[in-house]
Amino acid sequence: MRIPIEKPVLVTSALPYVNGECHIGHLRTYVPADIYVRMLRKMGYDVIFIGGSDTHGTPIVLSAEAQGITPEEVVEKYHKHFKRTFQALSVNFDYYGRTDSESNHRRTTEIVKKLIENGYVHKEETKQAFCSTCGRFLPDRYVEGKCPYCGAVARGDECDQGCGKHLEPGEIIEPKCKICGNEADFKQQEHFFFKLSSFADFLISYLDKLGGTRNARNYALEWTKKELRDWCITRALEWGVKFPGRDDLVVYVWVDAPIGYISSTEELLGGRGGGGEDEWMKYWKGNKATIVHFIGTDIIYHHCIFWPAMLKGAGYSLPDAVVASGMVKINGGTFSKSRGNVVWVKEFLERFHPDTLRYYLVAQSSHTKELNFSWDSFSMRVNNELVAILGNLVHRVISFAYKNFGVVPEGNIDEDVFAAIARTKEEETRAVDEYEFKKLVDSAMKLADFGNSFFQREEPWHLIKKGDAGRERCGEIVKNVLQLIKAVCIGLEAVMPAKMEEVWSQLGMESDVHSVKLDEMMTPIQSGQPLKKPKRLFDRVEL
RNA sequence: GCCGGGGUGGCCUAGUUGGUUAGGGCGCUGCACUCAUAAUGCAGAGGUCACGGGUCCGAACCCCGUCCCCGGCACCA
Numbered sequence: 001m002r003i004p005i006e007k008p009v010l011v012t013s014a015l016p017y018v019n020g021e022c023h024i025g026h027l028r029t030y031v032p033a034d035i036y037v038r039m040l041r042k043m044g045y046d047v048i049f050i051g052g053s054d055t056h057g058t059p060i061v062l063s064a065e066a067q068g069i070t071p072e073e074v075v076e077k078y079h080k081h082f083k084r085t086f087q088a089l090s091v092n093f094d095y096y097g098r099t100d101s102e103s104n105h106r107r108t109t110e111i112v113k114k115l116i117e118n119g120y121v122h123k124e125e126t127k128q129a130f131c132s133t134c135g136r137f138l139p140d141r142y143v144e145g146k147c148p149y150c151g152a153v154a155r156g157d158e159c160d161q162g163c164g165k166h167l168e169p170g171e172i173i174e175p176k177c178k179i180c181g182n183e184a185d186f187k188q189q190e191h192f193f194f195k196l197s198s199f200a201d202f203l204i205s206y207l208d209k210l211g212g213t214r215n216a217r218n219y220a221l222e223w224t225k226k227e228l229r230d231w232c233i234t235r236a237l238e239w240g241v242k243f244p245g246r247d248d249l250v251v252y253v254w255v256d257a258p259i260g261y262i263s264s265t266e267e268l269l270g271g272r273g274g275g276g277e278d279e280w281m282k283y284w285k286g287n288k289a290t291i292v293h294f295i296g297t298d299i300i301y302h303h304c305i306f307w308p309a310m311l312k313g314a315g316y317s318l319p320d321a322v323v324a325s326g327m328v329k330i331n332g333g334t335f336s337k338s339r340g341n342v343v344w345v346k347e348f349l350e351r352f353h354p355d356t357l358r359y360y361l362v363a364q365s366s367h368t369k370e371l372n373f374s375w376d377s378f379s380m381r382v383n384n385e386l387v388a389i390l391g392n393l394v395h396r397v398i399s400f401a402y403k404n405f406g407v408v409p410e411g412n413i414d415e416d417v418f419a420a421i422a423r424t425k426e427e428e429t430r431a432v433d434e435y436e437f438k439k440l441v442d443s444a445m446k447l448a449d450f451g452n453s454f455f456q457r458e459e460p461w462h463l464i465k466k467g468d469a470g471r472e473r474c475g476e477i478v479k480n481v482l483q484l485i486k487a488v489c490i491g492l493e494a495v496m497p498a499k500m501e502e503v504w505s506q507l508g509m510e511s512d513v514h515s516v517k518l519d520e521m522m523t524p525i526q527s528g529q530p531l532k533k534p535k536r537l538f539d540r541v542e543l
Numbered sequence: 544g545c546c547g548g549g550g551u552g553g554c555c556u557a558g559u560u561g562g563u564u565a566g567g568g569c570g571c572u573g574c575a576c577u578c579a580u581a582a583u584g585c586a587g588a589g590g591u592c593a594c595g596g597g598u599c600c601g602a603a604c605c606c607c608g609u610c611c612c613c614g615g616c617a618c619c620a
Contacts, residue, residue, distance in 0.1 A: 015620085016620090019620080054620060057620060058620095059620065060620090140618075215547080215548080218546095218548090219615070222545095222546055222615090223617075225546090226546095226616090228617095231617085231618060232618060253620060254619095254620080257620075297614080297615085298615090298620090301616095301617060306617090306618090365556090369548085370548095380569065383580095384569070388583080389582095391579095391580070391582090392579060392580070392583070393579085393583090395582090396578050396579030396583080401578095403578085404578090434559090439557095442557095442567090446567095453584065455578080456585090457585090459578095460578075461576090464578090537580095540580065
């Protein structure tokens with residue numbers, strides 16, 4: 001689906017939970033989001049790109065305790081880490097915020113109050129596991145015991161290894177705290193619930209029109225067919241956004257996390273432009289903008305069910321599209337830190353150029369499908385595609401041209417060449433509309449292939465030795481292939497911004513490759529423009 | 544169990560409304576080329592599209608049944 005060109009666009013990328021380092025699984029969402037934003041800008045859209053760190057919740061509190069530091073310090077450490085990682089990978093957010101910011105606390109409080117005012121929140125007494133050794137209430141994932149039905153080991157609210165039954169609070173036998181290993185018991189506690197059940201009809205019609213990838217919509221629609229249970233939106237915890245009027249409760253992280261999209265927009269636009277402090281409302285009130293969320297398939301529920309219901313209940317604009325990327329596997333297995341089945345981005349970048357990773361992440365599989373990372377497939381992509389097809393084309397042609405002409409030679413661009421470029425431009429545009437980033441790179445690489453084939457067929461290295469006429473025809477061939485390189489470069493800038501900047505410079509282009517529009521693929525390269533001495537683009541990967 | 548996504552030559556994979564010899568990549572074989580990072584180009588071998596039935600002039604694609612793989616099943620970031 002093509003989004004309307006007249007409206008401003010807000011693209012967000014899921015907020016990383018900052019209690020550990022960035023691994024390549026995270027990037028499956030951030031890199032395509034960045035590529036999408038770059039492509040939209042090339043296509044003439046007015047876009048802002050928002051991201052941020054998710055900073056609240058029990059895991060961060062526990063992580064802090066384990067390290068003997070405060071939650072603030074944990075958050076600070078990994079927030080910086082993620083921010084630096086994104087910079088290193090050219091994932092250029094217009095604003096990268098955090099959910100523990102003053103403005104997010106304020107916006108979350110405002111929205112929760114609005115939900116209460118509108119009658120969407122109610123109080124309930126529930127049983128909650130409590131560990132007296134740790135002195136805290138335990139979320140389900142930290143409770144372990146026996147299933148009352150089959151006797152198997154059960155966790156929290158589900159008998160996950162036995163009969164699979166859902167367990168009501170208090171049902172589990174011999175509950176233990178997974179943090180300290182001691183016995184836990186259940187206490188009565190007052191909690192607040194969001195009336196998700198009253199949004200069922202709204203969600204069905206909303207999801208029906210929701211753009212983005214099919215997997216997100218299908219999953220979410222499936223849930224709406226079942227009974228929607230009300231959400232418990234409070235936790236007995238210190239670290240978080242206080243529930244209005246209650247000092248002992250904070251809101252559940254999935255309330256304040258997505259609100260981070262709004263508060264980050266506020267922080268970005270707060271003091272900007274003629275719109276004054278309310279500039280952000282253009283994006284979040286009255287459906288005046290297009291909102292696109294990039295997420296992983298693991299959080300579809302929160303973005304397609306819970307979040308739109310909250311926005312609707314509090315009177316905010318609704319997301320127009322949710323783009324969900326498939327999960328990353330490593331060597332065919334699930335991600336596991338303990339088993340060492342993990343690839344850390346930091347270590348990756350010590351060995352390889354960030355653009356090779358950006359390329360791999362989108363070239364390896366279609367966006368909504370699972371991506372199975374292996375070093376073998378990585379080296380194959382780099383050596384057979386980036387080195388052999390793209391790097392080689394750029395290097396052989398610019399080397400030849402630089403040596404024999406020094407500038408872009410005179411000559412006309414062939415019809416065939418323009419036709420191939422036009423076709424590529426169309427394919428690339430369609431790929432963006434469909435959120436098929438693999439098709440984007442495949443299409444650009446096909447054009448590079450065409451360039452190699454064209455150069456080979458015309459044998460300019462023979463022509464150059466055949467007098468003035470030969471030299472003239474040779475120049476024309478070279479100009480044609482330089483035109484192809486220029487077009488390939490524009491399309492691939494979104495995928496490999498740093499590397500394409502190098503190519504752009506070798507071509508002797510004066511403009512900024514990052515702000516060039518897609519239409520320029522068809523603009524003839526200027527004859528007489530001085531070429532730069534070429535350097536290799538990519539090194540072969542030897543494992 | 545329920546729901547979703549898959550099962551296409553040795554391997555990975557395209558094929559969105561059914562239509563001429565099922566595309567591409569890796570690997571493999573042969574030839575050509577030397578501008579280029581032993582990179583490139585051209586040609587070739589290799590598939591009963593999981594299995595069984597059905598609809599149709601015609602099905603990888605639609606319907607029914609069977610088998611196998613993966614993921615989700617809610618308060619877990």
